[in-house]
Amino acid sequence: MDEIWTRITTRQPVPEPQVVALLGGGALLLVVFAWPVVRMLVTIVHEAGHALVATLTGRSLSGIRLHSDTSGLTVTRGRPTGPGMVATLTAGYTAPGIVGLAAALVLASGHAVGLLWAWVAALAVMLLFIRNFYGLLVMVVVGGLIGAATWYLDPLSQSWLAYLLTWLLLLSAPRPAVEVIRRPSSTSDAAQLARITRVPATMWNLYFLLITLACLVVGVAVLAPQVLSAT
Template sequence: MFDVLSDAFSRLPAPPREVVIATAVVALLAVLLRPAWRVMRNFITIAHEGGHALAAVLSGRRLSGIRLHSDTSGLTLSKGRPNGLGMVVTGLAGYITPSLLGLGAAAILGAGRITILLWLLLILLAAMLVMIRNVYGVVSVVAAGAIIFGVSWFGSPQVQGAFAYAFSWFMLLGGVRAVFELQQSRFRRQAPNSDADQIGRLTRVPAIIFVAFFVVVSLASLAFGTRLMLGPVSDLISG
């Protein structure tokens, strides 16, 4: 156990820049290609609903359960006042969580703590699994956890590094696409009960303001995350 903990807390060298760029390309393809996105979006949904759940708990609400569906939608239920700050914070958390998770992962990778990042993800998934209330949700979270565990336990440092960077890129890029899909659905009047619309009804503020907030957070996270993983643009060009 001591050896395991020592390996987990040890600093691993960052992959070569070419590998980091390659993982970014792979993540971008997973986000842009519809067949791949249809599958990979489940990981964005896990982060999205996890964000709702964490915000509900931190704002004093009582978490009832989480459901993940095969169409990549999800639902997080909590008990408490039907209005007020807690509901607003809970509603705001969903769409920004994938991007913030990707940014946090980029910061941890910048410190060389690749294995720690993978273990933290496993802890978050285990905590979320306790609150899952449907079979598809359990299968999705367990599958995600099994992949991360396999990489962290059996993968070489090079494999762990490539996987961790690909994860961070995917969360950053996928977070942006999820927000733009939200507005696309709203524009087509297919999402009258979206997070933004629900918060808008609670606060009497136009829902588009909250969509704009999601866009700003996701794009800013992508920009800062890119800088953390690749360095300044000038360095990238000179490299």
């Protein structure tokens, strides 16, 4: 435990700006050309956002499911309307961008390895609430790979992995919001919010998109400010 704590709390040098930019470019290529894989990562964070906010607002978390089509479902118990339900529904699409931004701030402070361990801890807690075999398999694989990286990779490689994961969240977060705008669904988070709040689903979808884009811009400013200064 002492060794683990030392790894978590030890600061690592921030990579050179060129390396950070290259990792961002690699993440963008993955978002474009390996979207099904990346989307599962986004779905994990999406459902984690629902679960966390539901718990914080006093709702009871029944379980989380991850499906092979990269969709997910978080089931909570409580009032079907009210602030708690609204907060829970709004947390899903905004979670990847917000988590990505928070991760960028952690990386800027030099705690890349600590960030990876935080990922492992969060996935371990989430694993307790998975209620289907496919979801269990996904969580074990993702958590196992990140866990192995925190233990076996050298600090430089761990730092690069932390940056890559953060870039993936920031760059991919807006895409699901765009997809749901292009293909509205009566069961989407926005549609459920529309029924509860009387605010049109389109407005909620635009809200999701604006939040994720804002997180992306601020995240880029934190991770690679030279990118924005050059535009």
